[in-house]
Amino acid sequence: MTTRPLVYVCVRPQANAAAAEYESFRAGTRLDHAGLEMWDLVNKPLPADAFERWSGFLVGGSPFNVTDPESTKTEVQRRLEADLETIAGRATASETTALFTCYGIGVVTRMLGGEVSRAFPEDTGPVAVRLTAEAATDPVYGALADHFWALTAHKEGAGTAPAGSVLLAENDGCPVQGYRLGDSLYTAQFHPEPTAAAFVERMQIYRDDGYFEARDFDVIAGRVTAASITEPLRLLRAFAKTFAA
Numbered sequence: 701m702t703t704r705p706l707v708y709v710c711v712r713p714q715a716n717a718a719a720a721e722y723e724s725f726r727a728g729t730r731l732d733h734a735g736l737e738m739w740d741l742v743n744k745p746l747p748a749d750a751f752e753r754w755s756g757f758l759v760g761g762s763p764f765n766v767t768d769p770e771s772t773k774t775e776v777q778r779r780l781e782a783d784l785e786t787i788a789g790r791a792t793a794s795e796t797t798a799l800f801t802c803y804g805i806g807v808v809t810r811m812l813g814g815e816v817s818r819a820f821p822e823d824t825g826p827v828a829v830r831l832t833a834e835a836a837t838d839p840v841y842g843a844l845a846d847h848f849w850a851l852t853a854h855k856e857g858a859g860t861a862p863a864g865s866v867l868l869a870e871n872d873g874c875p876v877q878g879y880r881l882g883d884s885l886y887t888a889q890f891h892p893e894p895t896a897a898a899f900v901e902r903m904q905i906y907r908d909d910g911y912f913e914a915r916d917f918d919v920i921a922g923r924v925t926a927a928s929i930t931e932p933l934r935l936l937r938a939f940a941k942t943f944a945a
């Protein structure tokens with residue numbers, strides 16, 4: 701029987717950031733290049749055989765925002781969001797598995813009828829996250845400590861998890877840090893994949909994109925480097941262990 705790999709779905713227009721993010725996901729899942737493939741959704745639509753080709757999907761972050769006015773969204777962003785909704789819909793129906801992170805959680809929350817707004821941004825850098833009681837028995841989030849530090853950099857978020865989902869992670873600044881719908885669809889507002897060093901490298905790429913004041917780069921990089929970022933990677937390992945074919 702031929703096994704099917706997982707796939708990292710790139711939704712970043714910046715090629716250097718996308719390549720680095722893929723390597724972070726691959727290292728975090730502890731899969732080789734054959735076990736975790738890469739699909740550039742920015743430049744190529746979701747292939748017709750996507751759900752036969754791959755056993756599951758890991759969706760990375762993006763400078764796009766779900767809450768961008770529709771009039772300002774490019775055709776690429778609209779098509780990309782539609783493709784992500786297709787993946788999420790199949791995962792909701794338990795026809796595949798998926799983990800949507802950062803920008804991706806907004807796409808899923810909106811699709812499920814939840815509200816995504818600019819009321820819950822989080823600064824670039826480490827934030828404290830806590831698991832809910834329901835996470836203790838979850839096969840993916842249950843691998844994490846009850847309280848941990850994670851890395852964030854986002855301009856939008858949700859105050860409540862969508863109807864029918866199970867809230868698994870939260871904090872005060874952005875109440876919805878992660879949830880599960882059914883048995884196959886997972887989300888994370890925080891970034892589960894980067895080490896502190898990889899995150900600082902990504903900050904260099906996005907230092908002029910409004911996530912933080914460029915003049916504060918060294919201070920923020922220092923906070924990132926000093927933080928103990930260990931638990932988020934356990935999320936990726938648990939996802940791969942649970943769902944890799």
